[in-house]
Amino acid sequence: MVFNPLNNKYQSDNYIRKERKFSFNHYKQPIDSMFVSYYKNIFFTPQAPFIVDTTKDDFSIADTAFVCYPDSIDYSSFSNEGVYFFSTLLNAENGFYLFNFGEDFPEYIKPTDLIKPLSYLGMSETIDLDSIDEKTAKLELDKFWLSKGSDIERSRELIKHFYSRVKFANKYFTSYKSGWQTDRGMIYIVCGLPDFIIKSGSDERWIFKPTDSWPGNEFVFEQVDHKFSTNHFVLNRNKQKSTGWDDAVKLWNSGEISNYQNQ
Secondary structure, eight states: OEEETTTTEEOSSSBOOTTOOOEEOOSSSOOSOEEEEEEESOOOOOOOTTSOOOOOOOOSSOSEEEEEOTTSOOGGGGOSSEEEEEESSTTOSOOEEEEEOOTTTTSOOSHHHHTGGGGGGTGGGTSOTTTOOHHHHHHHHHHHHHHHSSSHHHHHHHHHHHHHHHHHHHHHSOSSSOGGGSHHHHHHHHHOSOSEEEEETTEEEEEEOOOSSOOOEEEEEEEOOBTTBSOOEEEOGGGOSOOOHHHHHHHHHTTOOTTGGGO
16 A cells, blocks of 8 residues: 555555655555566557557566665655556566656646647647657747637637646546546547446447537447556547547637537
């Protein structure tokens, strides 16, 4: 169990924060040390839903590994963003995990974080979003949103709604990677809140009713067993006859908010 050593209260989430101390124990037996496998926060962003996307994140080899002692944790070892998997044996399947998605998560403030979800609206076609610096990212963000709105106020409205969806996705759809970067996060950010969500077993079916500006659709997400998350759902792309994706993206790029009524 993960807890705060300053007050001995158990931690309610799996996130590492710069100013929050943590330690760990076992309810049956003492733990002297644990192996920690670290995986960098460099995960694939899903492609558009009409593409049969077979790309998977690779966890076969950790980027680094080290030993952690609960009574003398070096918190600087957890400063990099990514997944930290704790286990009593190196390369073990069983253990627990902690995530570092940045200090502001689930909200984004830094331009280099704010610009990445714009890949869903076509930004990545002209800019390498993974290597851009803060100054350039800020300039490109301003340029992008000003080009979508008819005036500054409209651009601000678009920004407000888009990033409220990013925050919502990060809060509710995060698995081993940030919620905006999951299949459910992708659909929610671009298409909005579905009219109906039907859960059946380990599946979720999102139903969007047609509107005057969007044909509507259904998306089926299947829960996947994953070593580092119980909240990882994958879009069943083989069942997608049509997605309405291009229509939703076109709305955003023309200064409209896709599925605005479901905000």
